[in-house]
Amino acid sequence: MLEIRHLRTLLALTEAGTVSRAAERVHLTQSALSHQLKALEAHYGVAMVKRHGQSVKLTEPGQRLVTLARTVMGEVRTAERDLTKLVGKPAGTLRIVLECHTCFDWLMPIMDAFRKHWPEVELDLVSGFHPNPLALLADNKTDLVIGSENKPRRGIVYHPLFRFEVLAVMPTDHRLKAKRHLAASDFAKETLITYPVPEERIDLIRRVLKPAKIHPRRRTTELTVAILQLVASRRGVAALPNWGIKNYVDYGYVIARRIGKSGLWSNLYGATTGEVARLPFVRDFLETARRECFAKLDGVVPVQ
Amino acid sequence: MLEIRHLRTLLALTEAGTVSRAAERVHLTQSALSHQLKALEAHYGVAMVKRHGQSVKLTEPGQRLVTLARTVMGEVRTAERDLTKLVGKPAGTLRIVLECHTCFDWLMPIMDAFRKHWPEVELDLVSGFHPNPLALLADNKTDLVIGSENKPRRGIVYHPLFRFEVLAVMPTDHRLKAKRHLAASDFAKETLITYPVPEERIDLIRRVLKPAKIHPRRRTTELTVAILQLVASRRGVAALPNWGIKNYVDYGYVIARRIGKSGLWSNLYGATTGEVARLPFVRDFLETARRECFAKLDGVVPVQ
DNA sequence: AATATATCATGAGCCGTATTCATAATCTTT
DNA sequence: AAAGATTATGAATACGGCTCATGATATATT
Incomplete structure (x- = not known):
């Protein structure tokens, strides 16, 4: 039966181009995605992907589901935003540390866009230098570190940007x-x-x-x-x-x-703790950043 | 994490008015739904339902998710319809047996509406009398029996209509x-x-x-x-x-x-085998029937 | 009031299934 | 030809959802 997790997988697949990289995005193994795809194809009786040499292309039915995925995920995102507003939580904070200095250039417009969606979230850009920015995450000194590091560490999840x-x-x-x-x-x-x-x-x-x-x-x-x-x-x-x-x-x-x-x-990742990664507005921020960067910045490609 | 199953549950909940009856609709136990709700509420940190005496009312956040559910399920339905068209399967058949004689009156418009969505599905209305219509399901003599019986039988699932x-x-x-x-x-x-x-x-x-x-x-x-x-x-x-x-x-x-x-x-149910219940166009037919009947027929209430 | 009859909540345990692991198969690149 | 990278697949694992059993609570019935 179709579940949102399948839609997430298909989205990651179009964006990543290969099953393995898509798997990283959704924080699962390549095998898991492969099984998911097989289940989907068995359920609908159509191939969703067609391997095209090295990379994987989506078939027409696959594309159709991706379209579905986009609208559904969009709806879910706004619904969750509405929810947190309804809850009236004392407005979260999102403290961002930039490892990459040029990132200022694209981050500013993103932050503006984000502020419109989540006016109640306090954005805080920490630009000072830190010998080990990722350590700040564990110490709860910051919520999000943007940089090119993605070495696995326990408790830290990386969200590929571009x-x-x-x-x-x-x-x-x-x-x-x-x-x-x-x-x-x-x-x-x-x-x-x-x-x-x-x-x-x-x-x-x-x-x-x-x-x-x-x-x-x-x-x-x-x-x-x-x-x-x-x-x-x-x-x-x-x-x-x-x-x-x-x-x-x-x-x-x-x-x-x-x-x-x-x-x-160079690859850019957003790094957070697992806990922070679950916050709706953080997910929304990362999603917005990815989307906007791919749309606005020339020469930007998916993380490999 | 939010999944489609949660949306289905919430939809059933608004329509049924109580957790137990909603559970019947989605073919799960009352306990399962109760747990689902609890998980949802824990995840979003808000109450989704508020018990209002005997019945259960949805809170504002719950309502918001129901709105989401409606649009999402709608999108999913049309996407699945598109999919089966893309597959180009040799067009299914839907053979319907009516136990309830008056049902002709509301079934005709439904069938017309359905034909527009699924022109490739051959509709067949079997109106002759059968001593035991449900037996026809197991014998694959028909696909859907509409009647007021809902006595549990192995291999048969009942879909409450109204x-x-x-x-x-x-x-x-x-x-x-x-x-x-x-x-x-x-x-x-x-x-x-x-x-x-x-x-x-x-x-x-x-x-x-x-x-x-x-x-x-x-x-x-x-x-x-x-x-x-x-x-x-x-x-x-x-x-x-x-x-x-x-x-x-x-x-x-x-x-x-x-x-x-x-x-x-009198309660009306659509009865099918578990296998047939999985066919997208059958699900769509039942969903269409329920929706249209509630909208068009006066004095019709949810199954109790 | 007391009983009966609904309903929902909750914890324990089972079972299903999604995920991982390990490995084979396939294709690309050098 | 070999190395490297990718997907497919079967078996094992682990997680999580579901059911079962039961208690709590509210509503109808007598």
């Missing part, structure tokens, strides 16, 4: 402009312009330069626009998310190049 | 017109006008007259209008459902009186 590429940003007339993609060595003689955060928090350094034992000079500044301005005026190069710089590139203000042959990619 | 009152219909100038309600003895000297069916199939005889050892003369005819015409022209009295005669009474063509102090009531 995946994006980090590009090297250079002035339009840079000596490396001809290269299709940059290697670690290319950064050796450059000045790297970054946010004022520790090295381990900068993907380019942690995952590319440090392994290659390359330590370029660094210069820091707070705002993304300031970084771009410094780059444009040839004070150095930077590494920024594709969606954050698209406008500047399109406008010809700077140029962007891939880092490494297959690019430097 | 409850109505059987009234005594008399000419406007009948000698008993002054009585508020009639007793069994009042029928002793009357001619009873009925459909041409065995005595056991006539509620008035089986449940009122036979126990009182009263055997009035009988005269039979096929059509409801013919019965009413005979009554109006003083050839006898009849016992017919309240909703079937309302227009004739309002028009002053005949008069109607209650039978016994608290009236003679």
Whole structure:
């Protein structure tokens, strides 16, 4: 018999593209989803998915159920919102810690949208630096940590947000402009312009330069626009998310190049405790964030 | 976590008015529903029902979930209809046996409505008489039996449709017109006008007259209008459902009186095998029937 | 009032079933 | 060809929903 859990699975499946990744999203095993799908198909007597080489595509009946899932989940979400309003609970709080500095750029509009739906929830953005943000969750010092870490820890659940590429940003007339993609060595003689955060928090350094034992000079500044301005005026190069710089590139203000042959990619997760993950407004926040980011940010893909 | 089964339960609850009767509808025990409700209330932190004396009323949050349930179940129904169309199964058949003769009157419009939704389903109304209609289900001679029996039998599930009152219909100038309600003895000297069916199939005889050892003369005819015409022209009295005669009474063509102090009531059920009950179009047919009857027929109440 | 007859609530235990685990099968990539 | 990644499947496990039995409470009946 059809249950909401099946709808959730199908939704995750369209978004993730494979059963395994869909399974992560709904916090189940790949096997569980496989069984669920089989049960669904047995019940309706149709194939819901058709494996298309590596990935899985939904059949027409599957699509139909996804449509159902979307409307149903939407209805459920608003109903649950109404419920918590009816309960008149003393208005929750949602304290957010950002590990990823650029995230400010997309988070602000999300927070505005969220505030309209949940005016009674107090939003609190903690932007100071913490050596170990995930520890704050367990200590109940914060409710949600947004970052790229997803190492399993007991009591913590990760909610995949999206995946994006980090590009090297250079002035339009840079000596490396001809290269299709940059290697670690290319950064050796450059000045790297970054946010004022520790090295381990900068993907380019942690995952590319440090392994290659390359330590370029660094210069820091707070705002993304300031970084771009410094780059444009040839004070150095930077590494920024594709969606954050698209406008500047399109406008010809700077140029962007891939880092490494297959690019430097980063996954974003929202991390919460299991308890917090159950709160309707938290689920709604995460859902809103995912939806809006996929809709508004260019070059954003599902978490892999 | 909210699942469709909870929504089904809440819907049944509003319609049935008590937990026990709601339980019958969803084919579970009263205890199961009680636990479900408790789980729901624990999850959302609100009471969903408030006991109001004998019966149970839904609280505002409960109402909100019922609204959700209605839309969701509606969406699910149409999605499942679309699915079976997509599957392109060789079009099912729905063979219906009517135990209750008057049911023709409300069944026709239902069948028309149903045909529009499920043009590929072949409808077949078997109106001949069968000594034991429920046996036809097990023999796969029919798919749905509509009648007032609901004695538990293995392999057969009953789907409550509605409850109505059987009234005594008399000419406007009948000698008993002054009585508020009639007793069994009042029928002793009357001619009873009925459909041409065995005595056991006539509620008035089986449940009122036979126990009182009263055997009035009988005269039979096929059509409801013919019965009413005979009554109006003083050839006898009849016992017919309240909703079937309302227009004739309002028009002053005949008069109607209650039978016994608290009236003679009849429950209608659709009976199917468990297997058939799972077919989407069968579920849709029963759901349509219930909905339409409650909307269109006067004096119809939920099954008790 | 007292009894009978409904109803719902609740805890214990069972049973069903969804999930996981382990492994085979299949397809892609290097 | 081998490695890697993905899905399918059967068996075992574990969780949770359901039933059963019973008590509590309210409403009708005498």
